[in-house]
Amino acid sequence: MNHRTTHFVLMAATLALLGCGRANLFEASENRNADPMLKANGEVTIALDVAGGLAGVQQNLTIYANGYTRFVDVQSGRGEIVASLSPEQYGELVALFLHSDFLHLDDRYMLENTADAFAYEVQFNYAGSRKRVVTDNLEAPAGLQAIIARLSELIRELTDKSLTLELTLDRAELQHGESVTLTLLAANQTRNTLRLHTGGQKFDFFAYPAAVLSPVPPSGLHGAEPVWRWAADKAFIAIVEEIALAPGERLQYSVVWEGKANSGELLEGTYYVGARLTASPGGSTALHELRITKR
Structure with missing residues (x-):
């Protein structure tokens, strides 16, 4: 059986398991992937980057193999939104890529000299195969357009x-011997009741050296290591x-921080502080600058 045939056999099996209906990806489900800590696990399976347009859009959607899903809209300044897909919901997306024969598309579908168009970069990693396609969605084949439409939906x-997540600090500068109060506010500003799935840990706070995030703090912090994380030395019940x-x-949620690293070292310099709601739906706040100085 050749490589292409294998993909279609797997796709057919996935579709048979899913049935013909499609649930909203973020509705509560008895079969949802209930990882209360909401951590990325496994490689990135699906990613969509959207950039361009008159407003200078810069967005990223990333879906990991365990269903962990994160979305960042740099222009909004809202930080990061996260949620968890069930195995069935995750399988639906994989089936769409296989049905569209994404792994055998060309690498690029772009019209030349198109002003103010959006650029879509779609990535798919599956069964050892990796594919990246860039398009303006004007010259894209129907299958690729369907993928972009579903990911946009x-x-x-x-x-x-x-939720609308906001971090407040009771001071912008911290001298040695002082402390700063960090407060995370998570507000439901939608018209519907939101049901949050969480575990023993409900929140976290963290700090990164400004030099690590130079020249500007990114909205997505995956890969960077914080010098301080509130939950680093705490244990949480598995519920x-x-x-x-x-x-x-x-x-x-509020905590008091004395400007020390998890190692106990008293920090000095400029740091970016953020907060995270560990729930589905949940996410991270935008980062706030905090200067730590000697007396």
């Missing part, structure tokens, strides 16, 4: 059901819990 579903948050309601 997924982004809308994710943002429509996300799965659901929290219902009605429209207008919010959660609030």
Whole structure:
């Protein structure tokens, strides 16, 4: 059996398991992937980067092999939105890529000299095969257009059901011997009740040296290591819990930080501080600058 035939056999099996219906990717499900810590596991299977347009859009959607899904809209300044797909929901997306024969598309579908067009970069890693396609979605074949349409729909579903996350600091400069209070506010500003799936750990706070994130702090921090993380030295009970948050309601978590690294070292310089709601849906706040100085 050749490589292409193998992909179609796998795709057919996946479609047979999924059936003909399609659930909303972020509806609660008895079969959802209930990882209460919401951590990326395995390689990135699907990624979509969108850039360009008159407004200078810069967006990234990343889906990992365990269903962990993250979305960043740099222009919005909102930080990072995360959610968890069930195995069935994840399989639906994989089946779409296989049905569209994505792994055998050309590398590029672009019209020349098109002003203010969006550029879509789609990546798919599956069964040892990797493919990256760049397109303006004007010259894209029907299968690729269907993939972009579905991933764009997924982004809308994710943002429509996300919390508004905000981090506040009670000071912008911290001298040695002082402390700063960090507060995470997670508000439901949608019209519907949001059901958050979480575990023993509900939140986290973290700090990165400005030099690590130079020249500007990125919205996605995967790969960078924080010098301080509130939860680093804490243990959490292994439970799965659901929290219902009605429209207008919010959660609030606060911690006090003395400007020390997890190693105990007293820090000095400029740092970017953020907060994370460890839930599905959840995510991270935009980063805030904090200067730590000697007395």
